[in-house]
Amino acid sequence: MNYGMIRYTLFRLMRIMAALLILPFVVGLIYKEYDSAETFFILILVMFIVGYLGSFKKPANQVLYAKEGFAITAVAWVVMSMLGAIPFVLTGTIPNYIDALFETISGFTTTGGSILTSVDGVEKSVQFWRTFTHWIGGMGVLVFLLAVVRNSDGYSIHLMRAESPGPVVGKFVPKVKDTAKILYLIYLGITLVEMALLKISGLPLYDAITISFSTVGTGGFAVNDAGMGNYSTVSQAIIIVFMALCGVNFTVYYFLLNRKPKEAFAIEEVKYYFGTMLVAAGLIAVNIYRAGILDSAQMCFHHALFSVTSVMTTTGFGTLDFDKWPTFSKMILCILSLTGACAGSTGGGFKFSRVLIIVRNARNELNYIVHPKAVKRVYMDKHTVDGTTVKSVTAYLGIYVITFIVSTIIVALDNFDFQTTVTSVAATLNNIGPGLGMVGPAGNYSEFSVLSKLVLMFDMLAGRLELLPLFVVIKPKTWRK
Amino acid sequence: MNYGMIRYTLFRLMRIMAALLILPFVVGLIYKEYDSAETFFILILVMFIVGYLGSFKKPANQVLYAKEGFAITAVAWVVMSMLGAIPFVLTGTIPNYIDALFETISGFTTTGGSILTSVDGVEKSVQFWRTFTHWIGGMGVLVFLLAVVRNSDGYSIHLMRAESPGPVVGKFVPKVKDTAKILYLIYLGITLVEMALLKISGLPLYDAITISFSTVGTGGFAVNDAGMGNYSTVSQAIIIVFMALCGVNFTVYYFLLNRKPKEAFAIEEVKYYFGTMLVAAGLIAVNIYRAGILDSAQMCFHHALFSVTSVMTTTGFGTLDFDKWPTFSKMILCILSLTGACAGSTGGGFKFSRVLIIVRNARNELNYIVHPKAVKRVYMDKHTVDGTTVKSVTAYLGIYVITFIVSTIIVALDNFDFQTTVTSVAATLNNIGPGLGMVGPAGNYSEFSVLSKLVLMFDMLAGRLELLPLFVVIKPKTWRK
Numbered sequence: 020m021n022y023g024m025i026r027y028t029l030f031r032l033m034r035i036m037a038a039l040l041i042l043p044f045v046v047g048l049i050y051k052e053y054d055s056a057e058t059f060f061i062l063i064l065v066m067f068i069v070g071y072l073g074s075f076k077k078p079a080n081q082v083l084y085a086k087e088g089f090a091i092t093a094v095a096w097v098v099m100s101m102l103g104a105i106p107f108v109l110t111g112t113i114p115n116y117i118d119a120l121f122e123t124i125s126g127f128t129t130t131g132g133s134i135l136t137s138v139d140g141v142e143k144s145v146q147f148w149r150t151f152t153h154w155i156g157g158m159g160v161l162v163f164l165l166a167v168v169r170n171s172d173g174y175s176i177h178l179m180r181a182e183s184p185g186p187v188v189g190k191f192v193p194k195v196k197d198t199a200k201i202l203y204l205i206y207l208g209i210t211l212v213e214m215a216l217l218k219i220s221g222l223p224l225y226d227a228i229t230i231s232f233s234t235v236g237t238g239g240f241a242v243n244d245a246g247m248g249n250y251s252t253v254s255q256a257i258i259i260v261f262m263a264l265c266g267v268n269f270t271v272y273y274f275l276l277n278r279k280p281k282e283a284f285a286i287e288e289v290k291y292y293f294g295t296m297l298v299a300a301g302l303i304a305v306n307i308y309r310a311g312i313l314d315s316a317q318m319c320f321h322h323a324l325f326s327v328t329s330v331m332t333t334t335g336f337g338t339l340d341f342d343k344w345p346t347f348s349k350m351i352l353c354i355l356s357l358t359g360a361c362a363g364s365t366g367g368g369f370k371f372s373r374v375l376i377i378v379r380n381a382r383n384e385l386n387y388i389v390h391p392k393a394v395k396r397v398y399m400d401k402h403t404v405d406g407t408t409v410k411s412v413t414a415y416l417g418i419y420v421i422t423f424i425v426s427t428i429i430v431a432l433d434n435f436d437f438q439t440t441v442t443s444v445a446a447t448l449n450n451i452g453p454g455l456g457m458v459g460p461a462g463n464y465s466e467f468s469v470l471s472k473l474v475l476m477f478d479m480l481a482g483r484l485e486l487l488p489l490f491v492v493i494k495p496k497t498w499r500k
Numbered sequence: 501m502n503y504g505m506i507r508y509t510l511f512r513l514m515r516i517m518a519a520l521l522i523l524p525f526v527v528g529l530i531y532k533e534y535d536s537a538e539t540f541f542i543l544i545l546v547m548f549i550v551g552y553l554g555s556f557k558k559p560a561n562q563v564l565y566a567k568e569g570f571a572i573t574a575v576a577w578v579v580m581s582m583l584g585a586i587p588f589v590l591t592g593t594i595p596n597y598i599d600a601l602f603e604t605i606s607g608f609t610t611t612g613g614s615i616l617t618s619v620d621g622v623e624k625s626v627q628f629w630r631t632f633t634h635w636i637g638g639m640g641v642l643v644f645l646l647a648v649v650r651n652s653d654g655y656s657i658h659l660m661r662a663e664s665p666g667p668v669v670g671k672f673v674p675k676v677k678d679t680a681k682i683l684y685l686i687y688l689g690i691t692l693v694e695m696a697l698l699k700i701s702g703l704p705l706y707d708a709i710t711i712s713f714s715t716v717g718t719g720g721f722a723v724n725d726a727g728m729g730n731y732s733t734v735s736q737a738i739i740i741v742f743m744a745l746c747g748v749n750f751t752v753y754y755f756l757l758n759r760k761p762k763e764a765f766a767i768e769e770v771k772y773y774f775g776t777m778l779v780a781a782g783l784i785a786v787n788i789y790r791a792g793i794l795d796s797a798q799m800c801f802h803h804a805l806f807s808v809t810s811v812m813t814t815t816g817f818g819t820l821d822f823d824k825w826p827t828f829s830k831m832i833l834c835i836l837s838l839t840g841a842c843a844g845s846t847g848g849g850f851k852f853s854r855v856l857i858i859v860r861n862a863r864n865e866l867n868y869i870v871h872p873k874a875v876k877r878v879y880m881d882k883h884t885v886d887g888t889t890v891k892s893v894t895a896y897l898g899i900y901v902i903t904f905i906v907s908t909i910i911v912a913l914d915n916f917d918f919q920t921t922v923t924s925v926a927a928t929l930n931n932i933g934p935g936l937g938m939v940g941p942a943g944n945y946s947e948f949s950v951l952s953k954l955v956l957m958f959d960m961l962a963g964r965l966e967l968l969p970l971f972v973v974i975k976p977k978t979w980r981k
Contacts (some may be wrong), residue, residue, distance in 0.1 A: 085869055345912075346912040346914075347909070347915065350912035377901075380898055386977075389972060389978050391566060411865060414862050417859065418862040424835050428831055428832060434827045490866050
């Protein structure tokens, strides 16, 4: 284990954290929240100095193996969350550190489940930091590090593989550093466009900025208790579009930027993603219309589409309390929250490409019985998916199910109802945010015991980092010579 | 597709059904239920004559491929259930044919979920037939056919593979016919021992016989509304032992009969099965004791063990209404109902050996990251599990999850609560019987719509035949030249 590189990466991250905290500090100054601004200022100073001293000397041995990439990523996310939680405690917003950590992990992992019972009274600068964590976590803080720091390519690809969602990591260009830069520029571009459109649609500037952070990071923190219900239908429609766009594999945008629309639209995962979104919204619209939830068919479709997009991209915004919808609609939303968004997007969940591989692998198995001599191959985007990837994906399903089951048993100790227990695990492991019952769109996670909160925090990190890094880190074998 | 062999097998099955119906006919005579006895008598006559005429000539082409084995098995189970439902309708016990079919499929697949709101008033001969379906389905009616009919070995192994639960089918002896005979003799032996013990423990003879059918078939139909709560603790303990024994891979008994205890106790799946059973019962006992469900710690363990065994073996008997237990206990029972019993047992569910393969495959994946050069092999009973089996098992998990999800969405249309919807699918797909909520130990399946009942029937058959045969049958490709 290359401890030198772990140390170096962590202290570099601390410097980046210091830089990121400048934004909420400025917001504090603007809104005359001087106490909080002072807190942010001190934190910036301390983190910068400590980070600078710790990462002053680059380690001699910069060689990194896959397991070290996974380990660094997991440790980095935990440390980052522990640092990011400090402002919540020091500003008095969330005095309990465990709760603050829950909120921060929920932020960075773009889960969006909150322990706050109300956000209306929270200071603007703290709210800003809260939604900004979504933006930081959405594309990945290590990918950001790669974009700004000069490193060996071997180091970079392992970090990128560990932090990026999806069964296969694509490099657009030969150098990982350049891929990371391109990713962040696309990400920033989408964010700025959404901010502008939301502002034009009538949102206050502060809301336009913070909600854009929450949207493009597919996070889900809102800046007032009314949530998205507060905004006009046009603003909501803009949010739908940007949630949907950020659940798309970012490779699509890279192809589009390079004027390769054919390649961009050939990606099967994206087609199935949008197809499923529309079909599901249609089914739910009919279901809630017939159940008399809303009088207008158009509004039924609008809210159905909002919920479907919110859940599929694992954003977790809500316009209506879907916990009150018929079971059929709730079940579809539940299942879509598990499938999640596309690989290589900012969304969470199991990922559409994995679902496709699982479905095609299952179909192969059935074909094999009918035609034992047929070759068992899984195709995707007209290419064969190699055996190792199929094996990894099926193993991933196994790890996923095991994590889900073990988490559910522990959380069940709190003795909340069946629905709350199951969906709280589903909502954190898939980085959605709200579940059903007590953790429904109108509820929150504050009532859980410390043990359950720790499990759910683990699940959020495991979900964001796609399970493997966290398990690699807790395996003693990893740390042995 | 060898239609000749399908026809031949179906008509042979009809003759067997005629023979099996003799038992409830005799019970009808004993209890002076002459109307029902007459109905059974007419059915016996008709089925025997039709079956005899239809299977008079053996088809010239007796060659069978794997897909035909699967297809015959699926068709045979559907036809068998359709025939087995007739007595329920004609005796007036369940006038609606769809409901009668549900009850029969639930019987043959050893699910044990009922559409009857009360069984106290049902005639003895009909009750007998109802529990007898469990016994017939437990070991498999085609295995029975193999044991009594002279057939080519190629025909036999395909049928046996399609009907027997588990990822790998073991032949004890070179000839499948002999293996089938040995299996049925062991099965009959266990049944007779349980009947004797239950009689000695104080049960009426009728109850001892019928409850033994339900136990060794791991079915779960009871013959009175009080269920198992009616019987003494000693009788309940006997039932625990026999449920547990019938959830064991029958290979163990074959080894024991042949005085090979070393081989018998080396089977890992069986060790994990009993280990999990005891640990889970201990956890639940502590949980319900602390929740104050019962005053006596011993009785807490007794009922916890009863429930755990009942659920793991997918029998579905209940001594207490576990729907009223704390969420932790309910969650453990829920999860154990999914893992199910051992392969090669009469129990349902996902099967312990598959769980082991999934867990070990997942562990391999993690090891692979830490040691990329390590060879990825899954071991079981100290042998390597070949790649095809691992692939089949992981594909099986995929098919299982997909079936589960699609079923849940359709059943959700009935708009029962979340818990009822999810657990009704889980309880049928895993052949358990009771779920939670409306379909809990104190509830039943009568309220569902016809569509949901059809889906749940499909799930019961899919669960009993381990998914593949039913899907092979509904694939149009199977029936094409």
